[in-house]
Amino acid sequence: MNLLDIRNLSIELVTGSEPILAVDRVSLTMKEGEVRGLVGESGSGKSLLAQAIIGVLDDKWKVHADRFHWRGQDLLRLTPEERKKVITKDVAMIFQEPMACLDPTTTIGSQLEEAIDEQLLSGNFWQRRKQRKKSIIRLLHKVGIKKHIECINSYPHQLTEALCQRIMIAIALAKKPLLLIADEPTAAMESTNQGQIFRLLSSLNQLKNMSILLISHDLENITHWTNTITVMYSGQFVEAGTTSQIFNQPYHPYTKALIDCSPKANIHLPTKSRLMTLPGSIPILQHLPIGCRLGPRCPRAQQECVQAPKVTNHHGHQVSCHFSLKGSK
């Protein structure tokens, strides 16, 4: 059974004059034990989508969906309280800047303690304190921190960024979630630290069978760690498929451009040659093009592109384009 099943999710920003469609009919499914990458450049609505899953968007944003199921349960029909209960039990999220997300005024230990679920502790009230401390240490060991005593007693500013991100992951793991949403966990991190965090996440995925939704703006960074990838552009669904499908045979011109413009992916590219790139820049939210939003930048755009294309499915490889690269190869 699918863990998360979202069909045609739209998120609207309610403004004075007319609502702006920030996310336009995006579908996303997650199976148990899957690592899915969600790739899109800035303004593609990937963080909004994550926030909509968690349910932390405020009243300015309106969420519609044809289907929004969490393990067979329709989340949109639940009351906010019930929904919160379901989500906090099974879903956890880690954020971009771990330093900014941790409380600077208290120690790591007490922040971890807050995250520990009381119901998982057994024993009488005089034993609880000790148990809580034990489970904190266990959590720290799980994320690969060996010096747990120093770590518990220190404040966030005393630790490095990678360590802080590990602690964020530890806090997220406290409830034993089924799905971990990682919103650009390694942005602004050094490459060696990036590798550490990704390795930790993938080992958690393999050992605990935890699904991970890995959000990133850079396709090349995450391809090594994901099973499947969903690509978004400017709030619209672009392409979804397994990593090798996306990487070796992209059907959508946008995905192809993303792969072509990465010098890391094209190892045989002669140095100092011009890189393939799309003209223009990403449209801003106030002036979105109609139809397919890639239209003005797309090398294959034709008249039909003023109508938003339907999603077509080729053996699990979904693409949303009138003139996909499927036939041309």
Add this chain to the structure above:
Amino acid sequence: MTTLLEVYDLSKSYKLKGHWYNRKVNNALEPLSFVLQAHKTLAIVGEVGSGKSTLAKLLVGAEKPSTGKIKLNGQTLEAGNFKQRCQHIRMIFQDSGTTLNPSLTIQKLLDEPLKLNTDLNEQERIHLIRNTLQKVGLLADHMNFYPHMFSGGQKQRISLARAIILQPQVIILDEALASLDPSLRSQMINLLLDLQQQMGLAFILISHNLGIVKHFSDDMMVLSGGKVVEYGKTHELIKNPKHKYTQKLLMAQNFQLLSK
């Protein structure tokens, strides 16, 4: 090929607080030397605290070196002589949004370095600004815009325009490409490569994205803890890295895995 920039035994150490009998010194950068030619790019790679930003600061003149000499076209650059230096060596920073003054229009912003460093009259300055904006792929009309009206990629182009407006010989890119989106980043790389061919610029590229380093640079220097670990031609260095640290860096970006 003419030698543009020569650096001999450049080093920087900071004195730490302590008693007079217990002076401690932090060697941010151990002595290093390199030579940079016109039309060439030197990439500097390393982790946090490896001294790559210190090196950039020393070259651009924001810090005084403890030892060593910097020569540009055979002339020694003196610490503190900004007039001489800022015409020839310019720098672009990582976060272009915060380096542009939000209360000035683009015209005034680009006018400032011209007023301070050249004796062109107003007509000529406007003409030069217009040309420079076109060179970096913006329109002349953008002169009257304020920085907040531009997107991230365009802001980076404006800071590039500010860097090249004085016709410098060396441009230092301190993580200038890191915060851009991939499609804008490749536009920017193309633009930089074009400018290098047209104007004969030499770049010093500080980056931790080895894909860009490999594509962009001719020479490469790996720093670790203020020391030069490896220095050589980029393609040779990436093909067979000798030092363990370089191998680790390459492994971390799983170069081998992607090259299938």
